[in-house]
Amino acid sequence: MARYIIRRLLQFIPVTLIATFIVFALVFAIPGDPIRALAGDRPLAPHIVEAIRARYNLDDPLLVQYAKWLANVFQGDFGTTFQGRPVSDIIAQRFPVTLRLAIVAFIIQAVIGVLAGILAAVRQKGFVDSLVQVSTVVLVAIPTLAMAFIMQVVFGLQLGWFPIAGINQGWYSYLLPGAALASVSTAMVARLVRTSLIENLRADYVRTATAKGMKRSRVVGRHAMRNSLIPVVTFLGADLGSMLGGTIIIEGIFNMPGLGGEVFRAVRAQEGTVVVGIVTLFILFFVVINLIVDILYAYLDPRIRYE
Amino acid sequence: MAAATAAATLVLAACNGGSDDVDPDPDGPDQTVGEAGEGDDETGEPGAAGGEFTIYNCEPQNLQTGSSSEVCGSKVLDQLYSGLTSIDYDSGEVVGVVASDWETEDAQNWTFTIRDDFTFHNGDPVTAQTFVDTWNWIVNPDNGQTQGAFFDKIEGYQEVVDGDATEMSGLSAPDDTTLEITLSEPFSPFPAQLSYTAFYPLPEVAFEDIAAFQEAPIGNGRYQMDGEWVHNVEIAMTRYEDWPGDSPGLADRIVWTIYSDVNTAYLDVQAGALDILDGIPPERLATVDQEFPDQYQEDQTSSFTYLGFPLYQEEFQDPDIRHALSMAVDRQTIIDTIFNGAREPATGVIPPVLPEYRGDACNYCDFDAETARQMYEDAGGPSELTIYFNSGAGHEEWTEAVANMWQQNLPIDSISFESLEFAQYLDLHDEEVVTGPYRLGWVLSYPSPQYAMEPLYGTGADSNYARYSNEEFDSLIDQANAEADEDTAAELYQQAEDILLEDMPVIPLWYETRTTVHSTNVDNIVVDPRTFVRVEQVEVTSG
Numbered sequence: 001m002a003r004y005i006i007r008r009l010l011q012f013i014p015v016t017l018i019a020t021f022i023v024f025a026l027v028f029a030i031p032g033d034p035i036r037a038l039a040g041d042r043p044l045a046p047h048i049v050e051a052i053r054a055r056y057n058l059d060d061p062l063l064v065q066y067a068k069w070l071a072n073v074f075q076g077d078f079g080t081t082f083q084g085r086p087v088s089d090i091i092a093q094r095f096p097v098t099l100r101l102a103i104v105a106f107i108i109q110a111v112i113g114v115l116a117g118i119l120a121a122v123r124q125k126g127f128v129d130s131l132v133q134v135s136t137v138v139l140v141a142i143p144t145l146a147m148a149f150i151m152q153v154v155f156g157l158q159l160g161w162f163p164i165a166g167i168n169q170g171w172y173s174y175l176l177p178g179a180a181l182a183s184v185s186t187a188m189v190a191r192l193v194r195t196s197l198i199e200n201l202r203a204d205y206v207r208t209a210t211a212k213g214m215k216r217s218r219v220v221g222r223h224a225m226r227n228s229l230i231p232v233v234t235f236l237g238a239d240l241g242s243m244l245g246g247t248i249i250i251e252g253i254f255n256m257p258g259l260g261g262e263v264f265r266a267v268r269a270q271e272g273t274v275v276v277g278i279v280t281l282f283i284l285f286f287v288v289i290n291l292i293v294d295i296l297y298a299y300l301d302p303r304i305r306y307e
Numbered sequence: 308m309a310a311a312t313a314a315a316t317l318v319l320a321a322c323n324g325g326s327d328d329v330d331p332d333p334d335g336p337d338q339t340v341g342e343a344g345e346g347d348d349e350t351g352e353p354g355a356a357g358g359e360f361t362i363y364n365c366e367p368q369n370l371q372t373g374s375s376s377e378v379c380g381s382k383v384l385d386q387l388y389s390g391l392t393s394i395d396y397d398s399g400e401v402v403g404v405v406a407s408d409w410e411t412e413d414a415q416n417w418t419f420t421i422r423d424d425f426t427f428h429n430g431d432p433v434t435a436q437t438f439v440d441t442w443n444w445i446v447n448p449d450n451g452q453t454q455g456a457f458f459d460k461i462e463g464y465q466e467v468v469d470g471d472a473t474e475m476s477g478l479s480a481p482d483d484t485t486l487e488i489t490l491s492e493p494f495s496p497f498p499a500q501l502s503y504t505a506f507y508p509l510p511e512v513a514f515e516d517i518a519a520f521q522e523a524p525i526g527n528g529r530y531q532m533d534g535e536w537v538h539n540v541e542i543a544m545t546r547y548e549d550w551p552g553d554s555p556g557l558a559d560r561i562v563w564t565i566y567s568d569v570n571t572a573y574l575d576v577q578a579g580a581l582d583i584l585d586g587i588p589p590e591r592l593a594t595v596d597q598e599f600p601d602q603y604q605e606d607q608t609s610s611f612t613y614l615g616f617p618l619y620q621e622e623f624q625d626p627d628i629r630h631a632l633s634m635a636v637d638r639q640t641i642i643d644t645i646f647n648g649a650r651e652p653a654t655g656v657i658p659p660v661l662p663e664y665r666g667d668a669c670n671y672c673d674f675d676a677e678t679a680r681q682m683y684e685d686a687g688g689p690s691e692l693t694i695y696f697n698s699g700a701g702h703e704e705w706t707e708a709v710a711n712m713w714q715q716n717l718p719i720d721s722i723s724f725e726s727l728e729f730a731q732y733l734d735l736h737d738e739e740v741v742t743g744p745y746r747l748g749w750v751l752s753y754p755s756p757q758y759a760m761e762p763l764y765g766t767g768a769d770s771n772y773a774r775y776s777n778e779e780f781d782s783l784i785d786q787a788n789a790e791a792d793e794d795t796a797a798e799l800y801q802q803a804e805d806i807l808l809e810d811m812p813v814i815p816l817w818y819e820t821r822t823t824v825h826s827t828n829v830d831n832i833v834v835d836p837r838t839f840v841r842v843e844q845v846e847v848t849s850g
Contacts, residue, residue: 039454
């Protein structure tokens with residue numbers, strides 16, 4: 001197991017190198033001069049453009065820029081923005097916001113999604129089942145952007161239950177945006193759990209367990225659920241990746257100072273070092289989540305073994 | 308978020324500016340200033356001091372006076388620093404702040420008397436030498452300050468830029484209270500120019516590490532930083548009690564709350580979580596009078612939108628073609644349908660917020676489809692056009708409306724659009740490969756008709772993307788710049804404007820009017836023509 005984990009973590013090195021290089025190349029490929037865009041409609045004097053370009057190595061070929069960046073990273077220097085702000089500072093300040101948002105959204109979709117799915121499955125064709133079926137269809141149909149705005153106006157402005165924007169009120173500030181971010185996935189999880197649980201409840205081993213006189217709650221909880229969760233865990237793991245994309249929208253609408261907004265800004269400003277720094281973090285995050293998902297498999301399905 | 312970022316880089320980044328004179332010209336076209344029952348009717352009466360309020364801001368690119376080119380940073384710096392001069396928005400005159408007085412005989416050699424009672428927020432005194440050091444530092448290309456070109460009129464500027472000197476020869480401080488400045492040519496709007504952000508003084512500590520300094524700038528203004536700049540969250544400031552100027556700030560504390568999306572800020576004002584939002588999102592203009600019946604106001608600004616002509620292209624040589632294209636645009640209809648009335652049709656290139664403005668300056672800015680068609684046919688205007696604009700900044704709708712009007716009113720068969728990211732857009736202009744009318748804007752950094760014209764239309768000037776060149780125009784601007792008498796200078800600038808409007812290197816379209824909403828917690832909201840809320844005059848009415 002330990003060897004497996006180490007091997008997986010070592011894979012992170014080539015993945016990161018390739019991914020950061022691709023991002024670097026993509027930012028490099030955006031036409032136009034980022035320094036020119038710094039000053040808006042009023043053009044910058046050529047000598048100033050030159051001076052700033054030299055400071056940020058913008059005149060070097062792509063490979064040289066990348067090599068310089070990489071060399072600095074190995075010394076713990078993740079570069080600076082065009083205004084001289086260290087990228088590591090930006091990440092340190094903004095990562096906690098995005099992480100909290102992702103945690104809240106993840107908990108909402110895992111807890112509410114799984115519970116709703118179980119309730120619907122055990123009361124199949126009952127009222128709860130219909131309710132879950134209908135509401136999940138509605139939730140999936142509303143895009144995250146629209147959902148965020150609706151929740152903001154209804155729960156923030158009209159009912160006044162939650163702050164509309166910002167992160168002044170601690171974890172409480174994250175509930176509304178977290179729910180908006182999780183809405184589509186929660187519905188998907190509920191449907192996934194329901195389908196998969198219903199299928200497993202019909203399986204032979206469940207019938208056997210019931211025939212042995214085991215309590216219904218134990219049959220569902222211990223036996224059927226364990227198998228039903230395998231596709232759900234896969235989904236939740238993969239979904240964390242797309243959630244990072246969703247934070248760009250949510251952080252914008254709810255005015256949260258997280259990484260999503262910073263990526264957006266940095267791409268527009270063509271600040272390669274900032275984009276690469278944050279993307280590296282996203283990759284790291286993603287790799288770790290996938291590792292956790294794979295380890296969970298072993299727990300859920302004893303047939304899976306790691307060498 | 309897209310909208311906010313776009314606004315920050317484009318509309319606002321248009322070289323933010325200061326401009327004086329709030330008084331609308333009584334002869335001008337319909338003014339929309341404050342037609343709703345705004346709460347600032349006690350303007351002029353000193354308000355009660357004290358309290359705290361929040362005001363919208365976008366995330367500044369930086370808080371460096373020498374690099375601040377967009378409003379998000381400039382309006383904060385405007386409170387943290389006091390320059391040699393500033394603009395009295397009631398009279399439209401340049402008044403001294405750190406400078407108590409100034410003299411010149413030829414508009415070229417200037418002597419400023421510096422007050423001895425201004426200090427930085429860390430206690431350091433502000434002396435004549437402070438300005439010399441600050442300005443030399445900003446101009447030095449090694450320091451990478453983007454606004455250095457504002458100093459190009461000072462003698463010795465080029466030597467510093469070329470690396471042949473580290474100090475501009477035109478600057479000297481014989482003693483703490485005397486600042487002597489020699490310009491390379493006469494320039495009468497100089498005191499007005501000195502009110503601009505780039506000319507504010509910096510304390511010694513700023514030069515050590517400007518990137519670290521900007522996290523909590525130490526200035527000499529009415530307000531000082533209360534803690535550090537919390538990126539994307541807020542910038543808080545408190546009144547600096549040792550500020551020796553005439554009208555210290557009223558509120559004890561001001562919090563600039565940073566939003567990435569103006570729509571969110573609008574909801575927050577509705578919910579009472581934000582006190583002031585200037586420049587509401589355009590889609591809210593239609594309903595703002597219902598949502599804020601007593602708490603909104605409209606103010607004129609100098610923010611100018613125009614369509615320029617690439618005069619290096621064959622088909623735009625004939626001025627009649629340019630006149631016809633201008634007359635074929637019904638500005639008021641576009642303003643009403645697309646901007647909900649929040650623009651003022653341009654009748655010249657000197658904006659209505661300046662005293663030199665004339666409502667009847669332009670002969671070819673009124674909508675006249677018939678004359679336009681005739682003129683265009685006679686001049687043999689092109690039957691196909693491409694309109695250029697920068698993408699993602701809300702220019703799609705109105706450029707399309709202009710295109711429709713041109714197709715409707717002129718013998719033009721087809722119009723195509725070319726929209727690019729801003730940086731790339733500027734490259735096209737540099738390379739002179741623009742083939743049709745292009746959109747650009749301009750905001751006055753300091754209130755002078757000189758600044759409304761010379762950088763845009765002077766031969767070889769920085770922002771002269773049309774590559775316009777007219778000796779008579781250049782010479783009138785030079786004469787006006789050298790003219791010490793204000794009235795004569797104004798007349799000369801207007802004559803220069805007349806030449807421009809006759810040559811029409813650009814089609815003047817409109818000036819932005821800015822709608823501001825506020826909560827019941829504050830009163831006396833004054834917006835200056837540079838589009839800044841005069842936060843030091845805001846009165847906190849409760850709490």
